[in-house]
Amino acid sequence: MYSFGYVALIGRANAGKSSLVNALVGQKVAIVTNRPQTTRDNILGIVNGENYQVVLVDTPGVHRSKNKLDKTMMKNVRSAISGVDLILYLADGSKALDEEEMRYYQNLPQPKVLIKTKVDKKNLQSFKADFEVSVLSGQGLDQLKTYIIDQMPKSKVKNFVFDQDYYTDKSVRFIIGEEIRQNALNLLSDEIPHGMAVVIERFEEKPELVVIEAMVVVEKERHKAIVIGKGGKTIKQIGQNSRSFAEELLGKKVLLKIFVKVVDDWRNKENNLKQFGY
Ligand SMILES: Nc1nc2c(ncn2[C@@H]2O[C@H](COP(=O)(O)OP(=O)(O)OP(=O)(O)O)[C@@H](O)[C@H]2O)c(=O)[nH]1
Ligand SMILES: [Mg+2]
Structure with missing residues (x-):
């Protein structure tokens, strides 16, 4: 059986979405900085294996729009959410998960999982999550990858959308x-x-x-x-x-x-x- 599907990474600015995409793909697909709102486009990171292809959709951080660029970024987030096979919601493990964020998570469509990121940090918060990961130490990455592949739609024929040499849709x-x-x-x-x-x-x-x-x-x-x-x-x-x-x-x-x-x-x-x- 072959697994193929789309996975959206959603979360506040700076949550670690692009870092996780790069770590799972094993290539630098998306840029990473310590500043919020680094990512502006939906960037695809393609994870290839012999019998699976998972397309990760990196998205801009969820924030309130102040200008037209922000609005475009939030439209990108909404379009990523619709039509994927799984949503990973990332929350920075060193920051409290407040009510507003919990509500946002709860309103996301299924199937979804909550991922606590940056668990290598010292000042970790105690909120519960489905997965705990760190791209710095590598903790939890293999487990998460196995889970994602397992959740993807299955097919007897190889129905991959991208050539397996590709790791992103961007030029x-x-x-x-x-x-x-x-x-x-x-x-x-x-x-x-x-x-x-x-x-x-x-x-x-x-x-x-x-x-x-x-x-x-x-x-x-x-x-x-x-x-x-x-x-x-x-x-x-x-x-x-x-x-x-x-x-x-x-x-x-x-x-x-x-x-x-x-x-x-x-x-x-x-x-x-x-x-x-x-
Ligand atoms: N200590 C630690 N820092 C991390 C980890 N993952 C990401 N970071 C740092 O967190 C910051 C934000 O990471 P990004 O991957 O750019 O976050 P993002 O969610 O894509 O941010 P936006 O694109 O702005 O929405 C960067 O300084 C990263 O180096 C981690 O596992 N551990
Ligand atoms: Mg980013």
């Missing part, structure tokens, strides 16, 4: 854009992150190298100065970190140029959202 172009966003988020102060987007403007594969031009979009002139840094120090660091990742991913030398552009209030403008891929 290398998208993944490299996200890597740049991650490296920028990690280097920048708290005020900028939510207003930043990365657009790959040029991606040209030559025999010996790949030429990539990326545009970092921010909302304010003063943010632009911060992204660039003193004497271009910050943007240079973002570029270096991202280039080595891209070279490894592509197996080729990469020439990476990053520009910074100010687009006022882009998170509320339909045409900008579209242009930046949201």
Whole structure:
């Protein structure tokens, strides 16, 4: 028998959804930062085995919408919830599970399981969950994976949707854009992150190298100065970190140029959202 199905990972921002997707897939599919609302799109992570294929749907953290980008992100969450074969609801084990969150969980459709994440942490809360996991120590990951595969619909014929060589639905172009966003988020102060987007403007594969031009979009002139840094120090660091990742991913030398552009209030403008891929 073959198992194939879709699994959505839902939870508040920073709960550890993208980290768990990467751990289960065994590849870096989605970027991870310590800032809330890192993930904006639904990103598929594909777990392949001889007789199973599980498609994990990573989603943006559940939060209240303040602008059009937030609304798009929450629409992504709702679309992930509908039509999957299993929902994993992730709750940070070091944070209390409050009533509002419990209610949200209870209102999710079945089948679903509650997963306590980051159980390697010292300040663990005592709430009960169906699974306890840590991507840092690896605790609970094998058990969870076995459970997920077991829950997937069964078929006598191999009905996998994706080629088994694939581990995500996203292009290398998208993944490299996200890597740049991650490296920028990690280097920048708290005020900028939510207003930043990365657009790959040029991606040209030559025999010996790949030429990539990326545009970092921010909302304010003063943010632009911060992204660039003193004497271009910050943007240079973002570029270096991202280039080595891209070279490894592509197996080729990469020439990476990053520009910074100010687009006022882009998170509320339909045409900008579209242009930046949201
Ligand atoms: N100690 C510890 N930290 C973890 C673990 N899993 C994730 N983290 C950290 O938690 C933070 C958030 O992780 P993400 O995977 O980006 O969380 P997310 O739910 O995808 O967040 P959003 O995309 O913003 O909704 C990062 O700093 C991770 O390194 C874990 O098992 N143990
Ligand atoms: Mg995420």
